[in-house]
Amino acid sequence: MSIGISEEHVELAASLRKWGLSLNPTEAARAVEGVADAAFDEMHAAAAEMGLQAIALPESAGGGDGTVLDSAVALEAMAYALVPGGVLGTQLAATLLGSTSVAQELAAGEARIAVGLDATLNNAGSLSGTVPLVWDTPGATHFLLGATDDSWYVVPATAVTTTTQAGPDLSRRFGTATLDAVDLDAVEQVAGLATATVRRMAITLAAAEASGIARWCLDTAVDYAGVREQFGRKIGAFQAIKHLCAEMLERVETITALAWDAASVALSDDEQWSFSTDAAAATVFDAAVSVAHDCIQVLGGIGFTFEHEAHLRLRRAMTLRTLIGDGDAAAVQLAERAGRGVRRQVAVDFDGADAAVRPAVAEAVAGVAALEGDAQRAALVESGLLTPHWPAPWGRGASPVEQLVIDQELAAAGVARPDLKIAGWAVPTIIAHGNDAQREQFVRPSLLGEIVWCQLFSEPEAGSDLASLRTRAVKVDGGWELTGQKVWTSLAQDAHWGICLARTNPEAPQHKGITYFLVDMRSEGLDIRPLREMTGDALFNEVFLDKVFVPDEMVVGEVDGGWRLARTTLANERVAMAGHRLGASTEQAVGLLDGASLTEQVKVGHAVALATVCSLLGVRTVLRSLAGQGPGPESSVSKLLGVRSRQDASDLVVQLLGGAVLLGGEEAEGALHEALLTRCLSIAGGTTQVLRNVAGERILGLPR
Known part of the structure; x- marks a missing residue:
């Protein structure tokens, strides 16, 4: 890359x-x-x-x-x-x-x-x-x-x-x-x-060099981990090495995104370029040194020799860091800019590619914007603007360009799309793998908000390791009886229907013998028990199934073929630009800068830089789509970094509030709630450690 x-x-x-x-x-x-x-x-x-x-x-x-x-x-x-x-x-x-x-x-x-x-x-x-x-x-x-x-x-x-x-x-x-x-x-x-321009350009081009150095270190480490054997296995198969390389990937993509951004905005808007170069100076050069360190760690003894090239890259990375100066000082400057309301706002240049679709989109959006409430939602559904990346008649089969134009026009008109929640996962599977009767029964009502869904996937013994699920489905006359326990099921108490994975063939290998069911949440034999979380809320639930009957017509796809369905996304992926806001907790931290110590200002600056990186990774993913390329590593890395950004920023807000957190009040209670709530982000939907395994194997090509 x-x-x-x-x-x-x-x-x-x-x-x-x-x-x-x-x-x-x-x-x-x-x-x-x-x-x-x-x-x-x-x-x-x-x-x-x-x-x-x-x-x-x-x-x-x-x-x-x-x-x-x-x-x-x-x-x-x-x-x-x-x-x-x-x-x-x-x-x-x-x-x-x-x-x-x-x-x-x-x-x-x-x-x-x-x-x-x-x-x-x-x-x-x-x-x-x-x-x-x-x-x-x-x-x-x-x-x-x-x-x-x-x-x-x-x-x-x-x-x-x-x-x-x-x-x-x-x-x-x-x-x-x-x-x-x-x-x-x-x-x-x-x-x-002027001196400021010279320094900004120096940071911009030095960041580009740091990106090249870091990329070499990652490639070298991954190549070595894929061939070097210890204890009878290639070392890249060991989780510790896999995680080390995945963390290198996170830092390399961070460096690359910031270097790209600084170069993209250079010599144009001074305020935007200054923000970009402050973010780069605060992050890039320390990260490049860390990547070089980790490269040597993966290489082991050979990496410590003068004969190997790794130390030459470490020396270059350390030199670049020395030339540009203290990253913490840049973080303070970045925090100050953020405190003045500056945010990185990246515009997409369609180069005229939007001209063919914008008039029709603008006309459709104008019709929707003239309505309110349920009528507006219905118009969003009818026009395909609610889910434009879905195929017609439920969406528009929109290209990446058209999706972005739709987002722009809806934002300009002040029209907000309703959140589909679990329906956003369930309905695409029904569209792609269900039959006509299922699509007729579920798709449009779900888009209109008439059907609320929950997901019955996770189990006490099958969270990230979903293939180990034990809920069984036994064939009976006219359908199946499902028995087992699901957990961490959000919206179960409100849902009308649930998407459920159950094992229909216990003799088959783990990833086979699983079937995808649609379960009526009012069925006899269902017991929904709220789980109180560490925040004090009860959004999750345990769901017990005791011979819950599911008719044959509620099986999606083939019996025993549910694992493939569980991984379904529509071929035409959603493309969307991130907003220019930094995320709720980072914005709150910026708002608490007055009276903050120098150490706290440094932390806020680094939080702003990380939130900006997450946004830039999204922009680069969008630009790859517009260029007709497949997804790069940014999308996977952005999930990992996005979790860290939210968790670290929410914890930072609690630190900035200090003793006020112990005395209560709306602001303090809200900050503490967010800090506790975000702990679930690195667990739900696959733990951070599992996602790093996936990144190591699927992106970096490390052995299983």
């Missing part, structure tokens, strides 16, 4: 990654270990021949007229290969210096730019002073340096005295730059360039 989502970016990333690895870059880095002034000239020449410096430069300067996102995709690929030399500094300069006289030299590969992020020079009619840390000093023909008055200059290398060091990152060099009363006529001021 890559930062880029479009077909062009995917192809660019793949080709550059292959090209970068073909250069044997790690051997080039090893060959000059300890050499302070290593300039990696051959690597620079190869990059120039590929036209990499020219990507973001304007066509008028001989460049490719590309975007910052184009540069980020290229940087990610080159970082994956660990191409050494002044790649990052030159790309940073290219995105900022398109209007300067050095642009043509950059595009031609003749110029190499060293960059100092700290604007420390004095400007008193001439430039003087020392910039203490400069990126990519060896081989530089020019320096991009800033003064304390927020002015920035392109300075020829002949006017700069440098020192260089062979630091921890073997693949690049850093140094200092000193100017001694350099006349302003000898330099070129970059019009309109």
